[in-house]
Amino acid sequence: MPAYDYRCRTCDTRFEVRRGVDEPEVPVDCPRGHGATSRIFTPVAVGGAASAPATPAASGGCCGGGCCG
Template identity: 55%
Template sequence: MPRYEYRCRTCDDTFEVSRPMAESSAPADCPAGHADTVKLLSAVAVGGSSSAPAPARPMGGGGGGCCGGGGCG
């Protein structure tokens, strides 16, 4: 079940709620009982690790086209 993150505007607490996607926009009270909350936008991480180095890109002439930028004709 997806988890959604909320922030309470009254006590500034951040908390998560597990609920079905169909209820994703329903209001959520904070654990302290305050009703003035806002749903936060979350970045989704899929696979890998954020500390993993980026894959190396091949060196060489840029360009593109049918012959890789080497000049056709």
């Protein structure tokens, strides 16, 4: 179940709510009881293993020798 970040427009409290993907826009009250909240866009970090660096191409030819200046 995804988590969505919200901010209360009354007291500026930021909080997280877990809810289904089909209901992110359903109104939610802040933990302090205020109803004026708005959802905050939070970028998602994508991680993973880094692949090995690419093998450099063999030099040769004009551009490989640095004469394309």
